[in-house]
Amino acid sequence: MITRRRCDIVRVVVLLLFISGTVRIVQANESGLALKIENLDEAFVQEVAPGDFRIIIAGEPLERVTGAEFPALRDLEIKLQNQKNQANSSDRKINALLIAMARIADEPTLIYLHELYESYPERRNDVAEAISWYAGENQRRDPDWRILVRSLNVVQGAQAKAVMKALTRFHRRSNKAQWIRQVILVGLEQDAEGQQIAVQLLKHWTGLNLQQTTEAQPSPLSVWQNWFSEKYPDEIAALLPVDAAESRWTYQELMGELQKRSKEAADLKLGEQSFVKATCIKCHRYGKVGEKVGPDLTHVSRRLQQREILLATVFPSHFVAEEYPTFTIVTDAGKTLTGMMGAAGPDQILLLTGEGTKQLINKKEVETIIPVKKSSMPDGLLNLLSKEEAIQLIRYLAILPEGASQAYRHTSR
Numbered sequence: 001m002i003t004r005r006r007c008d009i010v011r012v013v014v015l016l017l018f019i020s021g022t023v024r025i026v027q028a029n030e031s032g033l034a035l036k037i038e039n040l041d042e043a044f045v046q047e048v049a050p051g052d053f054r055i056i057i058a059g060e061p062l063e064r065v066t067g068a069e070f071p072a073l074r075d076l077e078i079k080l081q082n083q084k085n086q087a088n089s090s091d092r093k094i095n096a097l098l099i100a101m102a103r104i105a106d107e108p109t110l111i112y113l114h115e116l117y118e119s120y121p122e123r124r125n126d127v128a129e130a131i132s133w134y135a136g137e138n139q140r141r142d143p144d145w146r147i148l149v150r151s152l153n154v155v156q157g158a159q160a161k162a163v164m165k166a167l168t169r170f171h172r173r174s175n176k177a178q179w180i181r182q183v184i185l186v187g188l189e190q191d192a193e194g195q196q197i198a199v200q201l202l203k204h205w206t207g208l209n210l211q212q213t214t215e216a217q218p219s220p221l222s223v224w225q226n227w228f229s230e231k232y233p234d235e236i237a238a239l240l241p242v243d244a245a246e247s248r249w250t251y252q253e254l255m256g257e258l259q260k261r262s263k264e265a266a267d268l269k270l271g272e273q274s275f276v277k278a279t280c281i282k283c284h285r286y287g288k289v290g291e292k293v294g295p296d297l298t299h300v301s302r303r304l305q306q307r308e309i310l311l312a313t314v315f316p317s318h319f320v321a322e323e324y325p326t327f328t329i330v331t332d333a334g335k336t337l338t339g340m341m342g343a344a345g346p347d348q349i350l351l352l353t354g355e356g357t358k359q360l361i362n363k364k365e366v367e368t369i370i371p372v373k374k375s376s377m378p379d380g381l382l383n384l385l386s387k388e389e390a391i392q393l394i395r396y397l398a399i400l401p402e403g404a405s406q407a408y409r410h411t412s413r
């Protein structure tokens with residue numbers, strides 16, 4: 001009788017805790033993170049070993065997410081994300097939940113992860129890490145392979161290792177120069193272990209086993225860099241970008257500053273002025289302003305992370321979009337002009353030069369046209385700006401402008 005009553009009291013207390021409804025984060029001693037899940041009786045995300053996150057319901061690990069658990073897990077994920085946007089909540093909690101969900105995902109959970117990937121560029125690293133877990137422990141599905149490959153543009157550190165390891169386990173290989181180059185670039189930023197993981201993936205994809213030629217080479221990837229330049233002479237070499245000596249601001253300096261500011265509101269007015277001052281407006285459409293010589297940047301925040309926008313601005317020739325090739329035209333008179341070609345009637349070529357000017361050239365006077373592995377977007381545009389202006393320019397681009405379609409959805413590139 002007595003035990004019964006005590007049981008009831010416990011139940012009431014538990015019920016009251018649920019009604020109070022807040023997400024409580026329980027910092028469980030040594031074993032790391034434990035995260036209470038709302039609306040599911042006795043459910044936690046728990047770190048059972050370092051980095052090993054499981055969903056535990058009433059003391060038992062959940063084997064598979066089903067329709068019963070999915071809504072509560074998704075709601076918690078959204079809630080954590082919103083908290084993160086407002087304040088200094090840690091990414092680790094959200095990662096833990098995504099990883100725990102992905103490991104035992106069912107179809108709707110996977111669809112949800114793909115949605116997150118497409119709609120929120122800033123979440124791509126986390127989703128890719130979670131999908132790496134799924135692919136490692138469950139099926140290796142083609143749509144997940146696509147996400148993992150595309151995430152090579154954004155993952156760094158441990159997340160990059162997880163993604164490259166997962167890709168090595170897929171039968172499917174990539175023979176696209178763009179992705180092979182990206183593995184080399186990601187690898188070059190890694191420690192010794194990560195460089196080996198990148199080499200494994202390159203071996204898997206190419207079927208080659210390149211041997212280091214000299215001991216003196218700084219990285220096992222050097223031989224792959226050389227191989228890449230020989231195999232793909234028309235592609236931009238697989239080299240990490242380097243700040244120009246005359247740069248007023250280094251990439252790292254600006255990136256560090258952007259990360260510090262992420263919780264503050266952007267100064268959109270200053271960003272807008274900087275877009276004009278640095279001449280971006282001459283080539284890029286943004287919302288209701290600007291020309292369309294280069295890509296329309298209106299929805300760039302739905303396609304690229306802030307880090308990628310900065311990278312593209314500081315190092316225009318690190319990635320050059322296929323749709324915007326650059327050419328050098330040499331005329332009979334020995335004049336050379338470089339830029340993007342546009343149509344201009346049967347007898348003439350329109351050349352849009354890096355300075356944003358348009359030149360008409362008679363086809364008869366053209367001696368040769370040489371493709372150039374460089375962007376038509378000029379280097380060093382941020383030198384025209386103060387550091388504050390440069391930062392606010394990037395933040396201005398990382399927000400949807402007036403005139404943008406809220407419904408815009410990125411489709412994979």
Ligand code: HEC
Nearest residue numbers: 278279280283294295312313320321324354356375377381
């Ligand atoms: C002379 C024309 C020109 C100017 C000026 C210019 N750009 Fe570009 N930009 C381009 C072209 C062309 C591309 C596409 C080719 C490439 O990827 O490099 C491009 C690409 C980009 C991209 C990558 C877009 C994507 O979808 O991948 C970003 C971001 C960008 N520019 C930002 C800027 C910013 C910010 C400024 C001003 C500081 C600027 N650009 C000034 C021509 C220009």
